[in-house]
Structure formats: C-alpha cells, structure tokens
Amino acid sequence: MKKLLLGLLATAVIAASPALAADKKLKIGATTYGLNAEFMQIWSAALKQHPAVKSGMVDLTVFDGRYDALVQQEQFNTMITQKFDAIIFVPMDVEAGAAAVQAAHDAGIPVVGSNARVNSDLLTSYVGSNDVEAGELEAKSVLDKMGCKGNVVILEGPIGQSGQIQRLEGNQKALKACPDVKVLEMQTANWSRAEAQTLMENWLTAHPGQINGVIGQNDEMALGAIEAIKAANLKVSDFAIAGVDGVTDAINAVKRGEMASILQDANAQAQGALDIAIKAVDKDYQPQSPIWKQYPDMKWGEGTDKTYLVPWTPVTKDNADKLLESRK
Template sequence: MNATLRRAAAVLAASAAAVSLAACGSAEQAGGNGGSDGKNGDRKDGPLSIGLLLPEDQTARYEKFDRPLIEGKIEQLCPDCTVTYVNAKQDASVQQQQMNSMITKQVDVIILDAVDAKSIAGSVQAADDAGIPVVAYDRLAEGPIDAYTSFDNEEVGRVQGTALLEEIGEAGGDGQIVMMNGSPTDPNAAMFKKGALSVLEGEVEIGKSYDTTEWKPSEANKNMNGAIAALGEENIVGVYSANDGMAGGIITALKEADFAELPPVTGQDAEIAGVQRIVAGEQFMSVYKPYRPEAEAAAEMAIALARGEEPEAESTVDSATTEGVPATLITPVALTVDNLEETVFKDGLYTLEEVCTPEYRTACEEAGLM
C-alpha cells in the first residue's frame, strides 16, 4: 500500500471510530444514565465490577487483613458491587497476566498492590488505554495510576531507625549494626531504607547491609549468618530489619549463634509472630500500620473513580512515571511491649488469647498483659 492509500485508510478508520463512539454515546444518553463523564467515558451509578490484585501470601497481612477489609468496605459502600480477587504469589509475570485478565473482563476499576512496581507499568498503561482507572495500593506502581493509598513509608524507616538508636544507646559507639532491607523490586523497600538511613547514618556504623529478594525470611536468615561470620557476634549491637517476616529469620540466626544477649531487632507489620516475639523479648519492636484506614481509603477511591468522580485525597505524590497522583498516606506507629494494649489489642487486630498462647503465657504475665 502506498503512502496516499495508507493516509486514506487512516482517515476512514478514524472517521468510523468517531461515528462508532458518537453512536455509543447517544445510546448511553438515550438510556437515561444522567451521569457525568469519567475516565471510562461514562459515569456508572449502578453495580460495579472491581478487580483486587494483591502481591503475595507469604506475609500474613494480605489475606488476614487487607483483603477482607477492602472487600468489607466495598460491600458497605456498594452492596451490589462485585469484587474479583487474585493473588500473584510474588510472581510479577503472573500479576501481569492477572491484570490483562481484568482488562479483558472489562472491570470498572482495579485496586493494585504491585509485585514489581516497574514491570507492571505496561499493564497499568493497558488499563488506562481501556479506560479502566487503577488505584495503587500500598506500593506506588509505575504507569498512569489514578490514585494511591499507603503509609508514609519514609516515616516507617525513620520510626524504625529512631527506635533502634534509642535502644542500643551508648553501645552504638562501640559496635556495628546490620541492615536487612526489603526486596529491590518493591519501591516501598527503598523508601523504608531511605528513611532509616536518614536517622542511622552518622550515628552508628553500618557493618553490613543487604537487600532481600522477595522479602524472604530464609534469605534474611542466610544473610544474617553471613553478617555474623563477617563481623563477629561481639561487634553486632543491633539489627535493622525492614519487616517482621525477615526479623523471624534474623532472630533464628542470632539464637543459633553465640550471643550472650540478643541484640535489638526491628520489624514492621505487627504480624502475630512478631508481636509474640516482642512479648517474649526476642524482637525489640515492630511498626504498627493500622490497615483499616488504608484499606478503606482504597475502596473509597476505587468506587469514586469507577463512578467518574474525583477521589478524596489528602495530598499528591509523584511516581517515576506519573506526577501529581492523588494520595492518602497513613501515619505508622512504633510498636513495643509497652503499647500493645493501646494499639493492636484496642484496634482489634488480635485478641489477648491469640497472642498469649500457652507458649507465651508466662511472657505475657511478666509483661503485665494478663
């Protein structure tokens, strides 16, 4: 086909598309929708189809808290809405396929917690091309996302770093700490690390620092064994662990080494195993992130976007690809044995019976919880 014919064909295709779209718009108007135009070209006042994509099931929070809280809020706000849920089980390529499936099903909106924030960008673009808004949940995915809700992730790192410095005290001047950071494919991990370093650098020597693939406790355990061998147990005065799962692997390595007393270890997520280690004195602290406001913000943003409305947001954030994304950021809380009652128990995250099992009953009594 020569250039003239190609141009003619392009004009005819564009004209046909315009006629088709106009006819579609006329049909919708004739149907009495009465709504304003949204991203998908039509405000939907009735039931919605919502795709929910979570990244993995190794961390307890996603199945125990995030999913039921998001689904519960959606049911409260929109009883006739349906949620299609999938979990990528830490496989970025699987999540891309799941996104493509949601687009094929023509869901009205997607809530996405990305396995790999960078590699999912093409799928986010495909959703955008299909007129499907995307709410980035917990992790700031790349691509043209429409809203974002998470915690102030640099503040999480600062909370962890500050607690660790205060606990090691003067010992920090004579020893070193080990940093066990999160997965390099998770943009939150970089923000946790940045926040922690803003507090730790210049105050304590960082003997070893690791990025831990897929947040695996087994890899954190292996890395900690390597750090102990390289630095010597007598020189390690504390461990920055970016989350509770890795803290478990780290503490196993510390307990198997020749430490007269375990050095303080940080964490994040207030997983029940982490809370129990805090009660037992094996893990110094975690970061309590109240999941309910984060989950409910995601549900509210998703429904607003699907209905062609602007999502409520307290601020904006910039990703590597998109500027000015409407965002709601939740403040994290340092969790220690001293404030368990006013945080995880008061908010109903766990019951006393769930934490103070027979194995931890004595520790709970000594901590004044029973």
Template sequence: MGWKKMSFSIIFLLTVLISGCSAAEDVSTEKEENQNDKIVIGVAHANYEDTFLNLLLDGVKEYVDEHSNEMKAEYIDAENDSNKQIEQAEKFIEQGVDAIMLIPVDVIAAELILEKAERADIPIVLMNRSSLETESVFIGSDDVSFGFMQMERVAQILKGKGNIAIINGPMGQESQVNRTKGNKQVIEKHKGMKVVSEGTANWNQDEAKSLMKTWIESDIKIDAVVANNDEMAIGAIEAAEEAGIRDEIIFAGIDGTPDGLQYIESKKLAVSVLQDAKEQGQTGMSTAFRMAKGETVAKEPIYIPAELIVKDNVAKYK
C-alpha cells in the same frame, strides 16, 4: 365429580402453577438484574503468601461485605509473578470491570497495567506499592518515615553507638529502597553508628534466617539487626536464638503484624512500626469504589500514618 367440574379444577390448578412459575421467574430475573447493576471492582493481588498483604486483603473484603448491596469484587493472585499479573489485569480490562485495585508485583507491572487501564478508560488504584513514572492514585505508607522512625528508636536504645545490619526486602522495590533510605538518614546523624552488613531476604522469614546465620558465622560484630519488615526480623531472631546470642542483639521490624506484636510482647523484638494493613485495604477499596462511580479523585499519594510499637504500648495494637 362431573367432567365439567373436573376440567375447571384442572384448568384452575394449571393457571396457579403457571402464574407461580412466572412469579418465581420474575423474582429470579430481578435478582439477576440487581446483581448486574452492582459495581464490579477487580482486585489484583501480588502474592497471597505475603503476610502483610493478606492482612490488607482482609480490610478490602470487610469493606466489600459492608457494601455488598452496591458492589462486588473479583480477586486474583499473581503469585509474585509480574508477567502473570499483567495477563490477569488484561483479563479484568477485557471483562470491563468498573475499576481495578492493584497491589503491584513490581514497578514494571504497575507501569504496564496503568497504561493499559488508562487506554480502556478504567480507573485504577495502586495499593502499598506505587509506580515510578505514571501519575496515579496511590494508597500506602510514607516508607522513608517508617524507616526513619524505626532506626531512631534503635539509635535511642544503642545511645547513638553500634554496628548495624540491615535486612532489605526485594532490592529495588519502592518499599525496600525508601525504608532503607530512612534507616540510613538516621545513621548519618550518629557518628557512632555504622552499617557493617547489608543483604536482602525478599520479605521472607526463612531467607532472613539463612542470611543471619551467614552473618553470625562470619563473626561480624552486630549490635542491631534492622529489617524492612517483621517477617525478616523474626527470621533473624530465630537464627540468633539457635546460636545462643539473641540477648546480645537489638532487633527491629516494620508492619506490626500479629506475629511481630507477639515477638514484641515477649521482648524478642525491640520495635516495629505499624503499617495499618486493614486501614490501607479499606481506604483503597473505598477509593476504587468512588472512582468506579465517576467521582474525581486526585492523582496523588494517600498515606496512612505510621505508629511506633514497643513493649510499653504493644497491648494497644493486639
């Protein structure tokens, strides 16, 4: 090959390579721009170890996956630490996310984060646990009705007579206060029913088992154990099984978790009330997405309806 022809070939190959690299860079730049154009939602989770809240998170992630061409989410876990959650939310605010979906550790965290987000003009959606003072968009459950529905079923089983032990979630937390309030509204209607024991197990199965053991050792006559959630009801059931008295007591929970449904199916748990975790998560994320796009959303509670779960209808929820 002559020198002129060789030079032409080299120049042609270099041109092709350069244009190819340029095209690749253009595609890469376009992808980055598309990523940057997506709406970013910061998801501030209270505690990844909480069974129900992780089911809620599954609903959030499913919604994000379905809308991944328009949005993305960043996830943080406060590990049930209020101060940590406040710091994490501040980082979201500094980062300039388009909206925050918050599952508060407690009302203190909720109030402070709402205040900081409002100053930064970042919309925020509270999930499962609301604030006490600041007006906000809230997605969750009407916990009084959950507790009322749960205890109504227990009253039916006991025919309006019996000694009740109540296992609370963390004392002062909104769900604990209102579920127990609903329980006691029913008890007040039945002169033959009374609360003989009450304690907290902080939503935790092991703590509930320990509490139930203490009650069993005290020889208090208990006809029904009514827990603020399924996990604590299961812990109480385990203690009663070990003591050989499970069949002597009615057990009730709230949430309709997979474990709770299994215990209902096996007739160990008499009743639960479905708190639809997936629906809460999806509704919460869709609301945060709308607010991030500038849509107006009323600052009022959006309640996901409760559903009673017993042995006769448990198959519907599995």
C-alpha cells in the same frame, strides 16, 4: 522490559470497553504482589470486609501476584478483557508495574495504588503510608538502643519494590546521624522470614560477636533474624532489632522485649483504596469505610486527591494487647 509488558497487554487494551453502567454491581479487582505472608493476607481480608463488598454493591476479586511482576501483568490483562470497572494495584515492581497501569488507563479503567508504589502518573490515587518515614523510624529505634555506636546489618525487601527503595532511603537517613555505626551487611531477604533467618545465620558466622543491630525492612525479616539468633544460642536482648508492619508475631515479640515495630495499617490502606476506586467509577459515592473517622488527619475531601497517607503507629507494650485484639 516495559515494551515487553505492554506487548503482552496490547490485545486486552484493544478488546476493552468503558465501565459498566452505574446501576449495575461494580466489578472491582485487586492484584497484590503476593499473599504468602500475613500483612497482605490482612490487607486482602480487609478488602473483603468493606461495607460495599458485604452489601453486594461491589463484586470483588483479589488476585495473588505470586511475587512476580509478569504474573501481575497477566492479571491486568484478565481484568481488562473482562471489563472490570476499577483496579486496585499493589505492585511487585516499581518500574515494571507502569506498563500495566498504562494499559488499564488506555482501556478507560481507573487504577488506584495501595501499599506499594509504581512509577506512573496515571494512577487515579494512591492510598498507603510513607515508607521513607518508616525506614527512618525503625532504624532510629535500633541506633538509639545501640547508643549510635557499633555495627548493624540490614535485611532488605525485594529489590525494585517501592518499600525496599523508600525504607532504605529512610534507613540511610537515620544512619547519617550516627557516623560511628558501620553497616556490615546489606542484602534482600524478599520480605521472607525463612530467607532472613538463613542470611542472619550466615552473617553471625561471618561476623562473630560483631553484630549489634538488625534493621529489618519488614517484621517477617526481623523475626527471621531473631530465630537465627536463638538458634545460635545467643541472647536476643544483646541485639537491637526492628521491623515494620505490626504483624501478629512481631507484636508479641515487642511484648517480650525482643524487637521494635511500627504498625502499617493494612485495613486502612485496603479499605481506603476501595472507597477511592468506587468513587472513581461513581462520582456521587460517599465513603463507607470507618477508616476515615479513625484517621481524621487523612481527609477524604472529594475522594479525588492523588495521595492519601495512613499514619504509622508505633507498637508498644502498652498498646500491644489492643492491637492483637483487633485481629480477632
């Protein structure tokens, strides 16, 4: 797979040249794994609201990867050929994305990872959150509500994406502490609410009265499970349900007592990644996003650290309205 992807990008690498002069507007691109769901829409909107973009210092282009690793390779090809100064990468596939990073590196273009990881040592930096921790936190909330007894189902993200891999690791870590809990089903719903609803409908039919908890590796899938439960005329309150991300519908579901969620701060991940990307091109640059003051434990330093982790924020009935207000 990697050889194929490298071959697709070879001509772009040959044609590339060093970054633009420092006195010109910086041309920075961001390729996301997909823009269909709210989380990456928030992430992309946050990039466009970065002070350096709004002031005209940065000419920003956001690409929709359409949930296809090969599409993202082609987008890298375009950015290399058009001599972008830096690239922000939210990869669809933890392995396949390494070929694109290699090509950009060979072309002298720094790549900053954000939100999802790629197996490459060539990233300038990574700005995201600890997905193993998220998987453990969400699973623990489900298991605590179940009293560490009963049966659960797990709705996974796209197989091969870092969020799926690492959140599953966290899910399993929490499950080890509850040996009396059985996992009845575990399958990908590809971060999709609709796919998760279909899976949950099938599982409710296959295991009538047996499912006590639902671990959704993101909020969209947890919300899909809730829709399936309602459609089956069952009580959502009879299930322990959790997701990850803190999307708008999930925050409202937390307010109604239907599920648990933890906020993954898309704004901080996106704007932090752009600050790092600019720093990789302009060594004198100082961060302009307010997120560094918002999260003082995530220290800027010189803007050259390999990893910057944005903390998770549990969504509660007490902070739900404040979180919703921030979306307006």
